[in-house]
Amino acid sequence: MDPEALRKYSALHPKPAGLALQYGTAGFRTRAEQLDHVVFRMGLLAVLRSKAVAATIGVMVTASHNPEEDNGIKLVDPLGEMLHPSWEEYATQLANAEEQELQKVITEICQKAAVDLHKDALVFIGRDTRPSSEKLSQSVIDGILVLGGQYHDYGLVTTPQLHYMVCCQNTQGQYGKATLEGYYEKLSKAFMELIKQSHSSGECQRHLKIDCANGIGALKLSEMKPYFPREVLIHIYNDGTKEKLNHLCGADFVKVHQKPPGGLDMKPNERCCSFDGDADRIVYYYKDTTGHFHLIDGDKIATLISIFLKELLAKVRQNFKMAVVQTAYANGSSTRYLEETLKVPVHCVKTGVKHLHHKAQEFDVGVYFEANGHGTVLFSKAAETKIRQMVKEEKDDEKREAAKVLENMIDLINQTVGDAISDMLVIEAILALKGLTVQQWDALYTDLPNRLLKVQVADRRVIDTTDAERRAVTPPGLQEKIDALVKKYKLSRAFVRPSGTEDVVRIYAEADTQENADALAHEVSLAVYHLAGGKGAPPQP
Secondary structure, three states: OOHHHHHHHHHHOOOOOOOOOOOEOOEEEEEHHHOHHHHHHHHHHHHHHHHHHOOOEEEEEOOOOOOOOEEEEEEEOOOOOEOOHHHHHHHHHHHHOOHHHHHHHHHHHHHHOOOOOOOOOEEEEEEOOOOOHHHHHHHHHHHHHHOOOEEEEEEEOOHHHHHHHHHHHHOOOOOOOOOHHHHHHHHHHHHHHHHHOOHHHOOOOEEEEEEOOOOHHHHHHHHHHHHOOOOEEEEEEOOOOOOOOOOOOOHHHHHHHOOOOOOOOOOOOOOEEEEOOOOOOEEEEEEOOOOOEEEEOHHHHHHHHHHHHHHHHHHHOOOOOEEEEEEOOOOHHHHHHHHHHOOOOEEEEOOOHHHHHHHHOOOOEEEEEOOOOOEEEEEOHHHHHHHHHHHHHOOOHHHHHHHHHHHHHHHHOOOOOOOHHHHHHHHHHHHHHHOOOHHHHHOOOOOOOEEEEEEEEOOHHHOEEEOOOOEEEEOOOHHHHHHHHHOOOOOOEEEEEEOOOOOEEEEEEEOOOHHHHHHHHHHHHHHHHHHOOEOOOOOOO
16 A cells, blocks of 8 residues: 555545534435535545455446436445445445544554455446436545555446446356446347247337436446337337436435326326436336326335236246335235235345345245335346256156246346346336236235335434334333324334434334324324424424
């Protein structure tokens, strides 16, 4: 490490006085103008991580569904997964260190994590379409070069594409080619193989309207269009040429406001979907003939995929263990349908993709989605090997054909992380193969009416939870109060959890009618306000 170079470059990326940031599930996110020192230092950290694990590490500059003025950065571990929790701690320390302490903090990380600075390091960089992203990724490169790392800059990519590249590189190409062409070819080939089998492929071209949140998804889908078969007609809206990123559009907007995005004109019964700003989430929706809006969120996506995979697993007749992983935010109707009708085990974990991903790895086939539309399917190595072997060697026609469909699903799904493009193709293939309309998919079960609220508190740490965030342990008396309120309504449940990022407590309530869900949510918010140190005026109904 060259202390002089570190000092010189660090002075070019000064840390604003008094700014402290925390590396969370989404990495660092804040106003773009406050991030220059952070991204420079994450360039340093990526080199240290790469040397520590002797593998390529990814760095993605994005703030996903946040407003265009924000930006963020996150690191990607060798198999395309999120940064190891112990290194999230190092990221926070490094980002918040005063300039004169920088070298000391780097030395401490090297000692704690047994980093050999003489080893080689390679870092893959990607960025979204925000105006601030290009300059910030240059600052990342400064950090990489100071510590003698090598880098490959992929420029504009979706977040899941960068995760994919990192995984391809570190599996020596077993997962695929670490290029955009490699990604497009692998996905489109698997998709074409799948829909070749669909009965309706000749009769009708399948139209799909896609809201790309004025983000990177529009650019990458346009690049991918030539790879698609003629039967698939995708129409891209909110492509970033006219409006601001995520403004009144995108998956997060549609899910939160339960209404269609601006910039997309919907006719009755047309299939539509929305990506978020960095294309790692997707939700579907349509309007019925009466003009009523129907949202199909991550829970219903997980259910569709589970139905399809369960049928295939029954046909290959192997003893594969399948499960669905959800969070407490999953609609109660989806959990009930999966467990009681489909007879698929459901596991509930704490909010945050890393918890879902981790749990899903325990099964041969682990389906996980958050209600917000972020999710994927994981296949165990053993299951994948067995399925690929059956395609080659199985004598029984039915078993072999089912194995072939599963093999194409494995290739179509981005197992590193939720990927809107990949998830969209998986959904389109399943709807085609099962001959389902969007209305029939929606009709699998009816969501219980629900309401999300938040209450400002002086200190969010007064609330502590257990049972995958479904029960409050502190403050005393709060859970008893919630239990009593829940008893007043049919088919109801409610839970509270502290926000990961701000001093607010999030409240979720569900009941047999919207009126009851709203009333329950309001009563719980009052209980939180009074028992957990609410700020400002009490919540109004």
